[in-house]
Amino acid sequence: MLVNTKEMLLAAQREKSAVAAFNVFNLETVQAAVRAAELEKRPVIIALGERYFSTVDAEGFSAMVRAIAAKSEVPCALHLDHAYEKQSIVRAISCGFTSVMFDGSKYELEQNMALTLEIVELAHRSGVSVEAEIGSVSRGAFSDEEEGDGRLTDPAEAKRFVEETGVDFLAAAIGTVHGMYAGEPKIDLELLARIRSAVGVPLVLHGGSGTPDEIISKAVRTGICKVNVNTEVSLAAVAELVKFASSPNARQAHLSTVMAGLQDTMTPVMRKFVRLLGSAAE
Numbered sequence: 001m002l003v004n005t006k007e008m009l010l011a012a013q014r015e016k017s018a019v020a021a022f023n024v025f026n027l028e029t030v031q032a033a034v035r036a037a038e039l040e041k042r043p044v045i046i047a048l049g050e051r052y053f054s055t056v057d058a059e060g061f062s063a064m065v066r067a068i069a070a071k072s073e074v075p076c077a078l079h080l081d082h083a084y085e086k087q088s089i090v091r092a093i094s095c096g097f098t099s100v101m102f103d104g105s106k107y108e109l110e111q112n113m114a115l116t117l118e119i120v121e122l123a124h125r126s127g128v129s130v131e132a133e134i135g136s137v138s139r140g141a142f143s144d145e146e147e148g149d150g151r152l153t154d155p156a157e158a159k160r161f162v163e164e165t166g167v168d169f170l171a172a173a174i175g176t177v178h179g180m181y182a183g184e185p186k187i188d189l190e191l192l193a194r195i196r197s198a199v200g201v202p203l204v205l206h207g208g209s210g211t212p213d214e215i216i217s218k219a220v221r222t223g224i225c226k227v228n229v230n231t232e233v234s235l236a237a238v239a240e241l242v243k244f245a246s247s248p249n250a251r252q253a254h255l256s257t258v259m260a261g262l263q264d265t266m267t268p269v270m271r272k273f274v275r276l277l278g279s280a281a282e
């Protein structure tokens with residue numbers, strides 16, 4: 001069933017687990033994410049980035065996800081990821097997304113707070129919850145996200161930000177990167193613990209891909225309730241596609257078979273994250 005993202009994350013926070021938010025952009029990626037969640041009997045967040053609005057019809061996508069979620073055996077939420085434009089947020093709210101992320105991380109704190117507050121007031125009028133980001137997640141390898149400056153989140157700023165904007169969940173920059181790590185990941189779990197004690201809302205970790213399982217588990221135990229995953233799933237599907245393309249009969253294959261195969265490739269990669277996030281507190 002489709003549920004409110006905030007309620008889903010508050011439930012995760014109570015049981016000290018986290019929900020995977022998969023970046024998706026077509027039917028196969030959505031079905032793989034929902035199937036992975038159903039196999040683990042865990043909730044899931046279907047996340048579409050604003051960047052895909054140029055190629056993915058937002059209204060059509062929302063209708064598709066809502067129909068799949070309605071039939072699903074597990075709670076599903078529909079989230080707009082990394083939106084920089086107010087008009088994208090208005091569009092997502094109008095067509096049934098259950099939460100939106102306003103990314104004002106490139107602005108100074110005061111301006112980020114003012115812009116975020118405006119979005120929170122707008123979204124809450126429609127019962128839609130809001131994620132915001134302070135600090136800035138860097139871009140690693142194979143990512144298609146915007147470049148961030150890698151500034152880590154300051155706990156005192158996070159406290160003020162949440163109090164003054166009324167944001168529902170907060171993306172904390174603690175050293176993870178969008179995409180894969182070029183070297184050793186340097187994740188500041190001590191900083192995460194300080195952010196956790198400064199703010200009460202569920203915290204979000206961007207850049208789940210390539211982060212060692214043990215670090216993800218510790219981050220969940222320290223207060224992360226939502227982990228965004230994109231690149232690791234994409235890399236697995238593309239690797240499978242490349243392998244398939246070099247096989248002798250590739251040119252005779254039907255596209256439907258190729259797409260179904262990619263869905264089957266993505267599902268276990270997503271399932272691994274769903275299981276890890278659900279079991280971190282045990």
Ligand SMILES: [Zn+2]
Nearest residue numbers: 178206207228
């Ligand atoms: Zn992100």
